[in-house]
Amino acid sequence: MTWSYLRRDFLPSDATCVFCHRPLHSEQGIVIADGDGTEAFTGPSCAKKHLGQPEDRLLDVTSLALLVVADEPAAAADPVSTPSQKSDPNYAAESKTPTATSRPPLPPLDxxxxxxxxxxxxxxxxxxxxxxxxxxxxxxxxxxxxxxxxxxxxxxxxxxxxxxDKTVLSPANVKLCIGFEHWLKEAVQHTSVDRREFLESMLSTLRRYWSLSSGQVRAINKWGEHIRKKNDDFPHLDEDVFARVVLPDFMRRKP
Ligand SMILES: [Zn+2]
Structure with a gap:
């Protein structure tokens, strides 16, 4: 079966991931479709694993959000998902299908x-x-x-x-910033108001410097363990996503 990205949309309360069958608790999620137009839902880590990076033709935060998802989530050893994936006859076929090649190329972006x-x-x-x-x-x-x-x-x-110059203002880094902001905002939503201080400080650091250090992303991933207790499709984020970006002089000045 060949899946392709369709849209980001509100999820029904009983939505599960079509690949790993885990329940999806986010308010909004990724909707995908097979060749017949049958729609299904998937979590961000599975989407990236099975479909790859979506084309960034649209101003769609979903595609940008997946840019910062770590490729090999540490939660891959999840005992719930592994056996059902292996026993599912579609699983092997899906994971080998290069879905991106089955569609014509998109018109070039402006x-x-x-x-x-x-x-x-x-x-x-x-x-x-x-x-x-x-x-x-x-x-x-x-x-x-x-x-x-x-x-x-x-x-x-x-x-x-x-x-x-590899500055934080590059188009590539702008996309990473938008993607990362998406997950931080999602994390804040899944955290009670009195415990949001750390996440909100990371959000304001990101918005001030357009990047985070590997250590800061690592700390966010640790925090993610709390969030995954309630929302198990919250992904591991790529700790090196902002590695080697440079802050231009005018952004170094004190606010
Ligand atoms: Zn999944």
């Missing part, structure tokens, strides 16, 4: 528009998210559906420089 929208529409709680040029680009995009050539060139140049 990477500049996507970047402008990420910075101006999605990173609303991040410090320094909107610069003067980005605001101009976004205003033009909203008004006309396009960005004028001069402004587009400025944004594209800034994107290219950020990528070359």
């Amino acid at each position: 990477a500049v528009v996507q970047y402008v929208r990420f910075r101006c529409e999605v990173m609303t709680d991040f410090k320094f998210a909107v610069s003067k040029t980005l605001k101009q680009a976004h205003d033009e995009y909203k008004a006309t559906g396009a960005i004028s050539e001069d402004v587009e060139k400025m944004v594209a140049g800034a994107m290219r420089n950020a990528t070359a």
Whole structure:
């Protein structure tokens, strides 16, 4: 059976993961479909394992959220899921099917528009998210559906420089920030109000510096053990996801 990503949507209360059969407790989850259009639900770790990274054509936080999920979750030794996976005849076939190759390639993205929208529409709680040029680009995009050539060139140049210099402003790191923020917000939701201090401090660090250290991600993963007691599809996050990114000088200054 060949599955492909469909959308992120609200989950029914009895939703289970089609791959590992565990109940899914998140309010919203990943909806996938097979070749016949049959829909099913899956958790983030299984989605990444069985379907790979979704194409990032849409402004869809799901695809960005999966960028920061660790490839080999430590919870893989879960005694509940392993036997049922092995006994399921679909399991072996599914895990070997390269689902991404069965669909035609997507049209190329307008990477500049996507970047402008990420910075101006999605990173609303991040410090320094909107610069003067980005605001101009976004205003033009909203008004006309396009960005004028001069402004587009400025944004594209800034994107290219950020990528070359490996700064936190690069398009790749912007996606990681949005993905990571998603899981931190999810973690906060699954934590009682009086115990949220650590997660909220990590959230404000991420929004201030557009990155977290490996040690901070490790601490979040430890915290994740609490969350998995209630919400067992909460994933392990990649501890090296922000390794080697550079903070530009203007972001080093005290707020
Ligand atoms: Zn699963």
